[in-house]
Amino acid sequence: MTTIQESAGRGRPRSERAEKAIVDATLDMIGEGVTVSELSIEAVASRAGVGKTTIYRRWANKEDLVVDSLATLRLPMPEPGGADVRADLVEYLEVMRSESSELRNRCITNIALNEADRFPDLYRRFRELVIEPRREAFRQVLRRGVATGELRPDLDVEVAMSMLVGAMLFHTKMSGPGYPVPDDLPERLVDEALRGFRYDVTRNVAS
Amino acid sequence: MTTIQESAGRGRPRSERAEKAIVDATLDMIGEGVTVSELSIEAVASRAGVGKTTIYRRWANKEDLVVDSLATLRLPMPEPGGADVRADLVEYLEVMRSESSELRNRCITNIALNEADRFPDLYRRFRELVIEPRREAFRQVLRRGVATGELRPDLDVEVAMSMLVGAMLFHTKMSGPGYPVPDDLPERLVDEALRGFRYDVTRNVAS
DNA sequence: AGTTTTCGAAACGCGACCGTTGCGTATCGT
DNA sequence: ACGATACGCAACGGTCGCGTTTCGAAAACT
Known part of the structure; x- marks a missing residue:
């Protein structure tokens, strides 16, 4: 986890929904062919319907965001049938x-x-x-x-x-x-x- | 040729050297992995040791510059020997x-x-x-x-x-x-x- | 109720690059 | 010589994204 810090669960908890929206927006844009260099936090925030603050509170920089987003891609290769x-x-x-x-x-x-x-x-x-x-x-x-x-x-x-x-x-x-x-x-x-x-x-x- | 216009050869002729330097810089940067989107005219000019004016005088936009630069890459596939x-x-x-x-x-x-x-x-x-x-x-x-x-x-x-x-x-x-x-x-x-x-x-x- | 943290939104100053313009100089044809 | 054009350079106003800050509201805790 590259997340910048877990908040001590005192106040309002972080929104799961916002986090998912951010990761989804990131993955979608990369999938569309946007380079990591070109990927702008502002665009991610806008697309996710989220304030930039909400992103910067979780990830220190763009690369960390991308790394964590990609890590959510669980794409297991299936066990091969093994017929031949x-x-x-x-x-x-x-x-x-x-x-x-x-x-x-x-x-x-x-x-x-x-x-x-x-x-x-x-x-x-x-x-x-x-x-x-x-x-x-x-x-x-x-x-x-x-x-x-x-x-x-x-x-x-x-x-x-x-x-x-x-x-x-x-x-x-x-x-x-x-x-x-x-x-x-x-x-x-x-x-x-x-x-x-x-x-x-x-x-x-x-x- | 996407060049914006040939100058009527009245005054000082355009510098072949500058043109080559511009194209070289463009190709080198693309070769290094710079995206066309990321490729900035300023960077090309700086790398080529050339004023931006000299670029804009020849090409209307970045895409034309890239097209013409790539067109200078003459990389013929050799005629195959044909042994087998x-x-x-x-x-x-x-x-x-x-x-x-x-x-x-x-x-x-x-x-x-x-x-x-x-x-x-x-x-x-x-x-x-x-x-x-x-x-x-x-x-x-x-x-x-x-x-x-x-x-x-x-x-x-x-x-x-x-x-x-x-x-x-x-x-x-x-x-x-x-x-x-x-x-x-x-x-x-x-x-x-x-x-x-x-x-x-x-x-x-x-x- | 009161405290704490997060939320989305807006604005900040900063730097990069845009495409254009003006400057003084260099280099060509006539 | 002289006009025309190109040169490199620096500056222009404009846009975009940066990372930060401030704001009022919302949502959890004690």
Whole structure:
């Protein structure tokens, strides 16, 4: 908790509703693509229908507000069904796809991709809190696939992850009004990745 | 050319040096991760060692300055060697990798990934000028591979492109002081993509 | 009832940047 | 030489957001 100080519960208690409105406004604006640099406390206050005082009483600065707001995003990667590697990979990519369609969740990628350089502290905490757990879950699916023999024993897991996740991010970032992410993209990505691009007459006759 | 007007060559001619300094400063700042919104004419002028007047005399607004600056980035994709699909793919990814290490060239991805929503005009022109030609070149390599029989006839070319380019962008965006892009990433990416992840005892024994 | 704390709102002085204008100087064509 | 234009620089009035302060009202405690 980066909150500046708990008030000794003597007088009027802090409004839960105001706090939620502030965090919501913050997340929404970041989700819409507003940079942390551009994010103004005044705009957050106005959007949340709250006085600036109410914000400054809780957070010392903008970065703390953003950190705490992002921390409220609990987006657990689901335990993979575990039927097979293909199903698990598709499931995870599908999570990414569906999340990307909600404005709120876009702030995850927006922060991760845009703010790393300028707010290293924010990025580091965000990386530990959100990014790494997800990478690890994804990594485990691939490792398990190697262990079960579904995937090549010499598969470069990190590179494989980059390909699938990178392709997904690529599409979601490029997506927009005119360029929606196809519903079946996760399946198509996983299938192409599993089969490989090369034409091999001894094997690829169709699945 | 978005330049506001050519002066009738009567008096003192406009300084080539100043113009170059302005464009250089603009590109450098964008390459460093400064948003177009954040980019201030004052900062550009100061960095270029130039008066604001000199900028406003040439460009009507910030967006025009950015458009013209980006247009000076002539970054032709090389004609691929054409030895085989693998070599061509590695070559193109290698171009992306090496470009990403130069600050100046980072403004390509920065603009493409961060400014699409807020500056649709800028993004559209940039897309036509830089992005689409490169996508098309990349696409041709894959199509040629299908035509020569090196790649599967039913390969989903768009998905394949997303995987390779997306993975590369993913790494370059994530890269930084502590996270350099491995030199051999292009090769590793292409090899994993061509082979596929799946373990197939009838085929994968090594290359 | 009285105390304490928070609430939203408004205003403060401060600094950054806007786009414009005027200044004295430099550099071109005629 | 002379007029025209561009140069860098400094200043203008204006807007925006900063972080702080003050205000009267509201909501909890003893």
